[in-house]
Amino acid sequence: MPSLRESLENASAPALRTIASLPRAVPFLVILGLMVAGALIPGWGWVLLALVTLFLAWLLVLGWPRLTAPERLMRIAVVAIAVAITITQAIPR
Numbered sequence: 530m531p532s533l534r535e536s537l538e539n540a541s542a543p544a545l546r547t548i549a550s551l552p553r554a555v556p557f558l559v560i561l562g563l564m565v566a567g568a569l570i571p572g573w574g575w576v577l578l579a580l581v582t583l584f585l586a587w588l589l590v591l592g593w594p595r596l597t598a599p600e601r602l603m604r605i606a607v608v609a610i611a612v613a614i615t616i617t618q619a620i621p622r
Contacts (some may be wrong), residue, residue, distance in 0.1 A: 537590065537591070538559055538591065541587070541591055545591070548567060560584070560585075561582055563578075563580065563581045564577075564581055564611075564614075565576065566607075567581065567615075567618060568614065568618065574618055575615055575618035575619035578611065578614055578615040578618055578619075579599045579615050581609075581611060582608065582611040582612055582615050585604075585608050586608050587610075588604075589604045589605070589608055592604075
């Protein structure tokens with residue numbers, strides 16, 4: 530019986546192959562565009578930010594075993610910032 534990590538990696542393989550086949554700038558520009566749109570759209574823009582946050586967390590989980598300690602800390606910081614921005618947009622003052 531495969532472990533949870535193996536199951537996640539096997540389920541993610543087709544999506545990762547698709548992302549890897551794109552030009553390098555495309556995933557970056559899509560994430561950047563969603564972050565900017567989510568930050569600028571009032572009301573439901575936080576949904577776009579939440580999607581980006583989930584995507585970044587998914588990549589962090591998949592890459593975790595191969596990352597060094599500084600790389601892990603930097604990626605955790607990026608996900609934490611994305612979570613903070615998402616919460617700020619979802620629950621305004």
